[in-house]
Amino acid sequence: MTKVVYESWGQRVVFGSGTARQDVAAEVTGLGASRVLVIAADGERALAEDICKDIPVVAVFGAVRPHVPAEVAEAVRAAAREHDADLLLSVGGGSTTGTAKAAALTTGLPILAVPTTYAGSEATPVWGLTEDGHKRIGVDPKVLPRVVVYDATLMLSLPTRLSVTSGLNALAHCVDAWWAPRHNPISSALAVEGVRSLASALPRIVADGQDVAARREILFGTYLGAVAFAGAGSGLHHKVCHVLGGAYDLEHAALHSVVLPHVVGLNLAAAPEAERHLATALDSPKDPFSALLDLYSRLEPPCSLAELGLPEEELDRATDLVMAQVPDTNPRRVTRDEMRELLGRAWRGDTPTPYERAAR
């Protein structure tokens, strides 16, 4: 029997609807903060100012960019020092939370995160910084937000396509946790409930973007997926996306949406526990893989790496890059030919097929 080591992280999470402003005020008081540096991209500045009306803001940092370039990290740290901030408050998606984490990493300041997408970064101690085209990733409890204030109504303006890809990114956190290097019964249980929430609520968002109850259920799924991911680590799916995203600057959430079913198709037959979890979560005891594809067909996310801008002539190099990152713990050994085939199918947007079946 293998040893299982599980680390849980201390965090306070508030799920509300239409209550971000008052919840943020209460939590800032609870943290005893009196000099808040708000981090919000320009597009979300008005929203952030609205949410922060009742708290002591010393400055707003707006120069947020994807993947947290080193110069952005320097700038946000300088802003925190200059304004003598005692709390970092991020309002935004994964890049915004990531910018706050970059500041927390060196300053040790606490973060209060108010997510506006389903990125999930707010519930993990994982940070990332990009320098010279290379993204460094690390884990540090200091960067885990002390408090997260989720407000389902903040997602109402998220466009359908981004809601879907961001939600499928959250789904990928859940699914990959079932075969990630530190997969364990605790993370797996959270992931099952995460998939259940997301699979139930995402189609309702496609039907009606104003469905607050569905938005809220997606937030639960997002949080569960992020905690599962933090506990289990990066599995094959995240390695593939990390490599492709880093090397070719592909749209983050859409990339995850495209890749996930192909990786599931490759792994599922070799991972009976994961198959059981997926079956439970999708309420499809007989054929959970088809149930996953059915969900995709209802959500109509982007389905090819070609449409995300990956040049076809890069597929061989991409395969080599990915092969160097395949986790030893993946439930099946993956050959270079299999990975090249997988990336080819994902590039063309072929229907994902369980590899075992495709090979016959």
Place this chain on the structure above:
Amino acid sequence: MTKVVYESWGQRVVFGSGTARQDVAAEVTGLGASRVLVIAADGERALAEDICKDIPVVAVFGAVRPHVPAEVAEAVRAAAREHDADLLLSVGGGSTTGTAKAAALTTGLPILAVPTTYAGSEATPVWGLTEDGHKRIGVDPKVLPRVVVYDATLMLSLPTRLSVTSGLNALAHCVDAWWAPRHNPISSALAVEGVRSLASALPRIVADGQDVAARREILFGTYLGAVAFAGAGSGLHHKVCHVLGGAYDLEHAALHSVVLPHVVGLNLAAAPEAERHLATALDSPKDPFSALLDLYSRLEPPCSLAELGLPEEELDRATDLVMAQVPDTNPRRVTRDEMRELLGRAWRGDTPTPYERAAR
């Protein structure tokens, strides 16, 4: 939509089999401790000494008693001071862990817990102290063990009856989390997987107490239940048991075993989400309550409060004591007559019946 607030707690948990000694040594090193106060009841002293062979022990505190009387708390704190301990290491069941918590509460010393029953106290920040026959209970992050080392082989000598009652106590942590005051999707998800593990593994222990894989699965269920309980708080079941256990000094785990199905019978029809969770966990979509009773009939736990020593003439007073503690958030309003009826059935060991059905 109600607001949901969830607090997670930071803790490192190691699940192994036959590796307690080396895992404890590695974790003591990881914590940087050099003066370890071991807390172990006399009956487990030999085991504790064996586990602690490779670590710097300054003393062993053996005066452990149930419910942590105030004088025991004083004595263990004095021992920690006297020996200038920098780590509390508990080896034992809930009373032993509770004794370490009493010391951590005032000294702030970290705890490394090595459980030998399925009590679950090691995974909660809840402490309890008894003075003048009254048990005070509180929550403090300081008392949550920093590290838990679970070793399934330590449970091999646990007698079948205590394995069953202690396992059902863990099951009660899970089930009560579905309707406890702070019930939430995260705790509920953990509880579903906890019930699944316990329901699968407990009958295997009854068949073969040496089944290490089953012992290990029970530990997962124990941990999941304790984390769910810590997140959701005490529901009706725990209030009933807390009152009866405190007032009449009834055997802790057996008491939980007896009471649980009666409370489930009372609440389930009024708690559709809990019913769905129980159905999922017991893989019984149609009639999860009968599935729970089937599980009980396979485990043959004690089934009456009478055999635990509660005098019949105390049932009216017990009802009054319990009624003062019924959570406002219970899924159904409970009348005094209903509670008297429930306690009467539990006292006699009647088959627990869903109240709605019994009333017809």
